[in-house]
Amino acid sequence: MAAGSKSEATRRRLVEAATEQFRGQGFERTTMRGIAAAAGVSVGNAYYYFSSKEAIVAELYRTLQNQHRSTALPQLREGHNLGEHLRVILQTNLDVLAPYHSLGHQFLKTAALPVPPGTRKSSAPADAEQVGRGKSIAVYRQAVQAARPQPPLAVRDDLPELLWLVQMGVTLFWVYDSSPGQVRSRRLVSNTAPLVAKLVILSRLPVVRNIVEDVVKLLRGARAHD
Amino acid sequence: MAAGSKSEATRRRLVEAATEQFRGQGFERTTMRGIAAAAGVSVGNAYYYFSSKEAIVAELYRTLQNQHRSTALPQLREGHNLGEHLRVILQTNLDVLAPYHSLGHQFLKTAALPVPPGTRKSSAPADAEQVGRGKSIAVYRQAVQAARPQPPLAVRDDLPELLWLVQMGVTLFWVYDSSPGQVRSRRLVSNTAPLVAKLVILSRLPVVRNIVEDVVKLLRGARAHD
DNA sequence: TCACATTTTTGAACGGGTTCAAAATTATGC
DNA sequence: GCATAATTTTGAACCCGTTCAAAAATGTGA
Numbered sequence: 001m002a003a004g005s006k007s008e009a010t011r012r013r014l015v016e017a018a019t020e021q022f023r024g025q026g027f028e029r030t031t032m033r034g035i036a037a038a039a040g041v042s043v044g045n046a047y048y049y050f051s052s053k054e055a056i057v058a059e060l061y062r063t064l065q066n067q068h069r070s071t072a073l074p075q076l077r078e079g080h081n082l083g084e085h086l087r088v089i090l091q092t093n094l095d096v097l098a099p100y101h102s103l104g105h106q107f108l109k110t111a112a113l114p115v116p117p118g119t120r121k122s123s124a125p126a127d128a129e130q131v132g133r134g135k136s137i138a139v140y141r142q143a144v145q146a147a148r149p150q151p152p153l154a155v156r157d158d159l160p161e162l163l164w165l166v167q168m169g170v171t172l173f174w175v176y177d178s179s180p181g182q183v184r185s186r187r188l189v190s191n192t193a194p195l196v197a198k199l200v201i202l203s204r205l206p207v208v209r210n211i212v213e214d215v216v217k218l219l220r221g222a223r224a225h226d
Numbered sequence: 227m228a229a230g231s232k233s234e235a236t237r238r239r240l241v242e243a244a245t246e247q248f249r250g251q252g253f254e255r256t257t258m259r260g261i262a263a264a265a266g267v268s269v270g271n272a273y274y275y276f277s278s279k280e281a282i283v284a285e286l287y288r289t290l291q292n293q294h295r296s297t298a299l300p301q302l303r304e305g306h307n308l309g310e311h312l313r314v315i316l317q318t319n320l321d322v323l324a325p326y327h328s329l330g331h332q333f334l335k336t337a338a339l340p341v342p343p344g345t346r347k348s349s350a351p352a353d354a355e356q357v358g359r360g361k362s363i364a365v366y367r368q369a370v371q372a373a374r375p376q377p378p379l380a381v382r383d384d385l386p387e388l389l390w391l392v393q394m395g396v397t398l399f400w401v402y403d404s405s406p407g408q409v410r411s412r413r414l415v416s417n418t419a420p421l422v423a424k425l426v427i428l429s430r431l432p433v434v435r436n437i438v439e440d441v442v443k444l445l446r447g448a449r450a451h452d
Numbered sequence: 453t454c455a456c457a458t459t460t461t462t463g464a465a466c467g468g469g470t471t472c473a474a475a476a477t478t479a480t481g482c
Numbered sequence: 483g484c485a486t487a488a489t490t491t492t493g494a495a496c497c498c499g500t501t502c503a504a505a506a507a508t509g510t511g512a
Contacts, residue, residue, distance in 0.1 A: 006508085007460070031498060042462050044501080053499065105335065113402055173448065176339055188448045195440050205433060214421050222399065222414045232478085233490070257468060268492050270471080279469065454512090461506065470496080477490065482483100 011049045013039040018056045026102035027057065054110045057103060058131065061111040065132040068096045069139055076139075078146045083197030085143040086163060090170055090189040094182065097174065101182060104175035112171065137164045151200045154209050158216045159200065165219075166196060237275045239265040244282045252328035253283065280336045283329060284357065287337040291358040294322045295365055302365075304372045309423030311369040312389060316396055316415040320408065323400065327408060330401035338397060363390045377426045380435050384442045385426070391445075392422060 017038035021030040032053055036046045050056045072092045076085055097104070111131040140160035144151060151159055170192065174185040202208045243264035247256040258279055262272045276282045298318045302311055323330070337357040366386035370377060377385055396418065400411040428434045 010460080032500080033498070041460095043499090044463070045461050047500070048460065051500095109331070109335075184448055184450070187450075188444070191444045191447055195444060198440070199437060202433060202437070207428060207431060207433060208437070211425060211428070211434070214424070218414070218417045218421060221417055222410055224410070224413075236490085258470085259468070267490095269469090270493070271491050273470070274490065277470095455510100457508100457510075459506105459508070462504085464502090464504105466501075467499090469498090472493100472495085474494105475490105475492070477488105479488070480486085482485090 010039070010041060010045070014041070014046055014049055015056070015059065019060055022057070022060065022103055023099055027053075027106045054106065057106045058110045060100070060103070061107050062131055064096050064100070065136065068093050069135060071096065072139055073142065076143050076146050079148045080146070081149070081197060082144065082147040082151060082200055083194045085147055086166075086196055087189065087193035089139060089143060089163075090167060090193060091186070093167060093171065094174060094185055094189065097171070098182070101174075108172070108175055112168070133164070136167065137161055140164055140167075152204050152209070155200065155203050155212055155216075158212075161219075162216070163196070166192065236265070236267060236271070240267070240272055240275055241282070241285065245286055248283070248286065248329055249325055253279075253332045280332065283332045284336045286326070286329070287333050288357055290322050290326070291362065294319050295361060297322065298365055299368065302369050302372050305374045306372070307375070307423060308370065308373040308377060308426055309420045311373055312392075312422055313415065313419035315365060315369060315389075316393060316419060317412075319393060319397065320400060320411055320415065323397070324408070327400075334398070334401055338394070359390070362393065363387055366390055366393075378430050378435070381426065381429050381438055381442075384438075387445075388442070389422070392418065 014035060018030070018035045021034060021038065030053075032046055033043055035056075036043045039046070050059070072089045075088045075092070097107075100107070113130065137160050140163040143163070144156060144159050150156070155162075170185065170188060173188055174182055177185045179185075199208070199212075203212050240261060244256070244261045247260055247264065256279075258272055259269055261282075262269045265272070276285070298315045301314045301318070323333075326333070339356065363386050366389040369389070370382060370385050376382070381388075396411065396414060399414055400408055403411045405411075425434070425438075429438050
């Protein structure tokens, strides 16, 4: 057997046990003792693999993000318009997250949003960004490239990041959406996608383009590190 | 002495002790035992007045919201333009919150955002909305009414709620703003206020007005309860 | 195979949020 | 003033996330 495979197996059992319990009982009601027991190890051993309960959630979130990408990317067919692409990406995002709606708040806290200052462990890298932000934006870059007709040049470069922001907004909404099956989030997606697409087309008009440029400048200013 | 004044005094001592410790050491490092000790009562007694540690934070947030209103409202002078009003409201919001930046995440979790479903205590009223949402929107209603020139009729009704949404966005940004003194949030405010004002003026143009109307419809659809 | 280092696992503790039965205090009717 | 009810306070648990020293298991070189 390959070296470390026993260790990997333990880790895998922990992740599986945790995922199942998180899914079934949410974050609060799931205990580290419960996870460890289900995985057949001691509590302390769980902490050998994960530095905290939240770290397990973070890993789950990362997994779901990857799952989202590999579901969404192959559906971005050359020639579809931007609205259609946006709709697909946003919908698959909700599809993947759906079984873990009860973990939504934790996803926000531990993964989707930047680390609150002062809470950072000194060992964590300073550039710690939102989990998977770069990769997610890449998906939107692909969506923009493959879209027909092509979005106006004036906004094309900033579009992926803006669309990612839209996704963050929708996810935020979804987390606190208490409607059955989160229907309202679904509806939000089906309304948002065409609206954004329309906006992109209209950005050919000087008035609209100026507004969009102002917004982009605003966000740049907010992101600036000084 | 009036009946219950002893009880009120205990409660007040708890709030004061808690506020001071939250401010000085943030949420995590403040303990219920510490708060109780500083207030000169037992831990159990603290729980007689507050159902949880988070409940104390929620009360603090409510207090700060009230403080914000009574600071901002008198500055909304008849005749100033909308951008100026928006700037004042957003700035004073940050001013009031500033000493409690380390509590930001808790503010979001316990007060600013809707209660995550399933976490609700059965006793809580079903209509539990974001803390102070209604009152906050009222401030913006006042800001719109007093603004000169008056915003276009077409958007005037929806404006207060939209501006409140902007405030939520800025607050969200502020919570996770790790720049010294949250300068970036300040800058965001000074850039956002004139931009929004400009947008409101432009909403006289049919293209822009249609977009704004679409956005309003989108939000209505998201809010709908069916 | 043996000595030694490394990795993995354990179980007992600690700290802090929360609960609760009982005690102490305060209010109320007579 | 006194009995009784309601309010307030206590302190000892309980639960659960987390830590840690030490034990067990595994790997490595000779």
